[in-house]
Amino acid sequence: MSFHPRMEYAPAKFHKSERTLAEQGGDFKYTPENQAKFDENVTHYPPEQRKSAILFALYLAQGQQGYLTAAAMQHVAQQIGCTAAEVEDVVTYYTMFYRTPVGKYVINVCRTLSCALLGAERVTEELSAALGIKPGETDPTGTFTLVEVECLGACDRAPVVMVNDEWHERLAPEQSAKLIADIRTKGAAAFTGCHLNKEAQQGAGARGTGDRGKGDRT
Ligand code: FES
Structure with missing residues (x-):
């Protein structure tokens, strides 16, 4: 007789292949301002590690249209040089990325x-x-x-x-x-x-007035 509790297999609905796909959405590309921001940010990484800019790239896309459609993910994939599936993996991992419209x-x-x-x-x-x-x-x-x-x-x-x-x-x-x-x-x-x-701002304010705070060791 086993003392281990009986473990049920995960229901099929939790299988990754069953996850909900993002809506395709209309054509998406960065605004010129966001494209300039992305082009600047990606210079922070070696060319062969362009994918490292993925979170910044996704935040830009989400900020632009409020949530991330499949079209937006495809655009991000083109920008950073990976597949749309890789981008979707990141989007579905982090709760701060939304695949449906959210409130203000x-x-x-x-x-x-x-x-x-x-x-x-x-x-x-x-x-x-x-x-x-x-x-x-x-x-x-x-x-x-x-x-x-x-x-x-x-x-x-x-x-x-x-x-x-x-x-x-x-x-x-x-x-x-x-x-x-x-x-x-x-x-x-x-x-x-x-x-x-807040503490950093207070510290900067104190330094700006020559009033050194207790926690300021410099
Ligand atoms: S448990 Fe870490 S912030 Fe809530």
């Missing part, structure tokens, strides 16, 4: 261990109630999308919520509705940001 503000709630232990599930519930949508949904006005994601890399400041590219650290469940209300009234001005950026 994407609310990413970390659900990994540190955040889970400090109430991330309740944060999600409060955000969900404030927005009237469930995780994975976008509100009818196209303003907010709510998603649960894995570790955002700020575990010592859990629970962490990222709105677009900005962190909100130590967000208590009771503060969640206020965060949404603030974004509704103030837009991006409501973003609190990462404490490291």
